[in-house]
Amino acid sequence: MEESKRVFINSVQTVIPAEPTPRPRTHFLSNLDLIYSDVIYDPNVYYFKPFGNVKDSCDLILGLKDSLAKVLVHYPVLAGRAKAGEDGRLYVDCNDEGILLVEATADARFDEWKDLKDCPIEPDLNLGDVTIEDYSTAPLLRIQVTMFRCGGVAIGYGWSHVCTDGWSATEFMKSWSEVHRGLAITINPTFDTHLLKARSPPSVQRPVKDYVFTQKISDAISVVEVPSIATKLAAKTFYFSVSAVNAMVQEVQNGPWGYDRPTSFEALAALCWKAMTEARDLPDDTITTYSYPINVRGRWDPPTPPGLLGNGAHLSCLGVKSGDIKHNHLSYAAKLIRDDKESSDLEYLRSVVDLLEIEINEGRSIGFNSDFYAGTDVQGTNFASFPVYEVDFGFGKPLHFSFTLDPLFGNGIAVILPTPDGGRSRYVSVSMAEEHMKKLSKNGLFTSFLGEDDIQEARLL
Structure with missing residues (x-):
């Protein structure tokens, strides 16, 4: 069997915040954000140990969807869309349009490979193509939950670099897991990217090579x-x-x-x-x-x-x-x-x-x-x-x-x-x-x- 045929998509749905977030609300993108307004999602995958049975896996998917909706209330930026202002500069419209949640199954077991770092089907544990065709309609985050035959779970997530880096994407995943366990979020997100804005007027004091x-x-x-x-x-x-x-x-x-x-x-x-x-x-x-x-x-x-x-x-x-x-x-x-x-x-x-x-x-x-x-x-x-x-x-x-x-x-x-x-x-x-x-x-x-x-x-x- 071809490796690319071993992961099957069962459903693709949009998850919006569990309750409406304040509107209208726009999120300022710093210059360090704007240089990453490229066309690619950055995909990561978490592998979790095998557990439970088919019913448990169904309950898990429902629970993850529920906790994802709840954590998005704390992260309204990720549920928004990147758009261009009148001056052409990108910003995020926090419009609660939501993120994608994909449910999938893998015809595979964790113990097929000596080490999960060598999992050959990993590219299929995030939704399809990594390219972003249109920022104004593309979700800023995509989640895929894949159940393996052994009961193992892979949670893949692809994040847009335009408003998130690897550190803040990891903090989001940690917050989601805390909400899923019924805990308070350890680190509350803040969105004041104005802290990283340029001086007025801009003053380039050192040669920049990058x-x-x-x-x-x-x-x-x-x-x-x-x-x-x-x-x-x-x-x-x-x-x-x-x-x-x-x-x-x-x-x-x-x-x-x-x-x-x-x-x-x-x-x-x-x-x-x-x-x-x-x-x-x-x-x-x-x-x-x-x-x-x-x-x-x-x-x-x-x-x-x-x-x-x-x-x-x-x-x-x-x-x-x-x-x-x-x-x-x-x-x-x-x-x-x-x-x-x-x-x-x-x-x-x-x-x-x-x-x-x-x-x-x-x-x-x-x-x-x-x-x-x-x-x-x-x-x-x-x-x-x-x-x-x-x-x-x-x-x-x-x-x-x-x-x-x-x-x-x-x-x-x-x-x-x-x-x-x-x-x-x-x-x-x-x-x-x-x-x-x-x-x-x-x-x-x-x-x-x-x-x-x-x-x-x-x-x-």
Whole structure:
């Protein structure tokens, strides 16, 4: 049986807030939100342990729908639609049009795979195509609940980046699980994204390296055209144990460009950047860019309040010659990332927001200074500190949490994820050209931190 035929959609319905939310109400999108007004849902999946029988599963679906409607009362933005104002700038109309809830069944069992991180049907655990055709009508959140034959449950959710980042999406899932258990929400959401607005007038005090700007566009709500992907891509999630991550950190610290107390992110990011660049065998003078999010929430002044719904991260784009990454010790790439993080202080981030304000007011199209599709750059994302394993709907913490990779995300993705083991252990989900993935799985530096079970074929996208 084909893997793509193993998940069957039983129903697709719209869930609206359990009670009307205040209207009219509009939600301001900050400049950090607007740069993510792209055409893609970001899909994640939670896997929960097998339980109960068919009747229990029916009761679960009804209960999840009820609690979802209740939690949307606290999150009216997610039940709204993104629209363009008279000035062409996007905002969210909190109109209670709701989100999608999909009920599905999988002709599969959790124990068919040695590890859920290698689940081959994962792309079908979120509703269909990840593209957003029309923001004005598209829901900002899609949920899919899939029941497996073993009684296991997968809850997939695809979120639009225009008003939510990974952190606030995780907070929403945690809040939903708390409401489902009849508990009070731990962190009440706040929506004052004006806290991240530009200065008046905008004042760019530092050179900004992370964006490219093109000529004026006629319609600000028009979404970016999705590029066609000619290269066959492959995806794989690798497991790095606590001891492996500790060894990696020690390797960075003791290297020729070593520094005091490297973080696990810096070590893993450097490893992915170096090993993926070597696997691609890029010419030494080719520029390779590592892009990764930098937390704005904690660096802003004043710091943003807990529970802020929106994009609280700036995507830094760090470009250097491939030869410098390939031929230097791991500590070289790690030190570049450490220095870049430290230079992204409050004034730099304010300059970022102010520059975006100027360019948005000029009506220019804004893109990241990184090519996600050329096969030269690495797009990194770090979920390691996210409270994904605190999401509990009453049948225990997740067995596994994943970020589902899709060809439209680009050629060269490396997502760092926490594991159920906790501590410094990490998953890293990678997608890149199939031929280069094979080389990555044989890269001596990369595999020196892996167990034998992780050196196997990747899933084709």
